Amino acid sequence: MNDQANVKLRLSNSELWGGVIGLALGGFVIWSGLKLKLGSINDPGSGYVLFYTGILMCVFAGSIIVSAITEGGPTLASRLENVRWSKPLLLIACLVAFSVALEPLGFLLSSMPLMLLLLRLIDPVRWLLAIPIAVLVPMGMWWALKRLLLIQLPSGLFGIG
């Protein structure tokens, strides 16, 4: 990462964005605390701690924003410099696809393609090795969990697994 790419009052300042997200979360927590009722100091309600934690969040986020504006911060682009940013993004996409497929397809049918994709996409493992690993490892785990530990894994709409 190139920290030299220091920007102050710009939308590309990553520190500024971090602070803004923190401030928004803090605001939401304050609102949630108020909605849950604060109670009194003698008898604090369900929202009491949430409300004050939200205020603290806003204070800390405000401090991050102030320091981002006065001292500057690295740009969003510089955070991704000199890294293979496409690899984690591919991995994230695979995990999201897996989470969508897990319940309808079941553990075995969703984890085998996931393994194959991960083995081929990060730093490609040759097909001859990737296919057996992608098939045998999930099957071995499924067998160990189902037969040895008696843990039921999702079997999906097709009832496989």
Place this chain on the structure above:
Amino acid sequence: MDTLVNVAHGFGVALLPVNLLYCFIGVFIGTLVGVLPGIGPISAMSLLLPVTLSGTPESGIIMMAGIYYGSMYGGSTTSILVNIPGEAASVVTCIDGHQMAKQGRAGPALGISAFGSFIAGTFSLVALMLVAPKLASVAIAFGPAEYFSLMVLGLVVLTFLTQGSMPKALLMACIGVVLGLIGLDSITAQPRLTFGRMELIDGIGLVPVVMGLFGVAEVLLNTEQAIKRDIINTKITHLLPTKEDWKASAGPVGRGTILGFFLGILPGGGAVVASFASYALEKRLSKTPERFGHGAIEGVAGPESANNAAAGGAFIPLMTLGIPPNVVMALLLGAFVIHGLQPGPLMITQNPGLFWGIVASMYIGNLMLLVLNLPMIGMWVQLLKLPYNILFPLIILFTILGVYCSSNNVFDVYVMIAFGIIGYFMRKLGYEPAPLVLAFVLGPMMENNLRKSLILSQGDLWTFVQRPISAVCLAFAMALLIAPLLPALRKKRELVALDEGA
């Protein structure tokens, strides 16, 4: 005398074949994850948390503890041979350990690291045995105000020692508290932040949060760069340090042990802080500080002893007060809770078999680790050659299964993936996950104790200042919060700021 009887009782528990097996599995896995960069004790413990359900509480906790102190041993192997820390507490060992290996002295570096770890581990256990029961008897007098202030201090110390800016670490701690409060309010039973989802009524599970933030996010970060490994390929000989090596290392081992033990006890402290502090201390005390960074054996002996002593010391606040001083101990607390046990001042008297059994198992585990890390070093070196492009997909699959098995609930897998993605972007923006996780565990306890003390004192906030222990804790916390505002202290903080995560 009582202590000896208790230790004998503990060995009776620890030497049961099933507990010996769990202890061995724990230290073996601990060494394994210590050796493998990219997966640390936190990920391994969260992965195996569900497995503890299958046995007795003693077996489960013995295994989890074994993973923790086992990883401290294993981490040094990778630091010395590959110059990549196997886990965060071994970062500092890379500096002189790898230089020694390059000079053909990998054997003595590995040897002194294992012996130093053994000595420190044994000392910390003796101290744990002597200190814990005494502290537990004092802690019975603690009220909600003391507990609340101690937890505040723990969180502030951790945020103070975390890498990056303090407001970021404090913001993370606040988010952790909020996440910990999701679910039913323990006093009024009112649902909070559940968004109408039944899965959130019991709150978010610790396992998916930790596995996501540490396991998945770690893999995502590691895939960004092709990891280059510079493994020392020469045959490793002379594992037993020479007389000169021992002479040079005796002081650092002794000082590292004592320093590490006390830093381990401190809330928010831990093995990482201890290893850095020991390195700095040895460099300062050395008559030839210029040798540090060029293969000084003191730079390996001190930090390695310190991180193991800290691992033992960290059990004291958990066992006696029920307060986890760091993320690893928070996971161990999770293991206790899974078995329906609440560590705290009464645990030693109400459940002596469990407490003394764990302590005795740590003696046995330390002996096992000495065997695993010296005669069997060749096996771990071979393991370092395992390609990461195969290892990372396996870790992802293990984490998915680990999370699913902990609750038999697909929702937790979604939570883990979400936290993995959040954790990745958090680290990209310089936000450390350790304060979030500790606050996530402490949040509900803090809220409970705060509300109880306010109800008991009829809303009098002075209760936190009028009680001496509470006042001291809050004063320390306040001092640490103010410290970064002073330029000189800010510089010092940046020097000791650490990445607790790995």
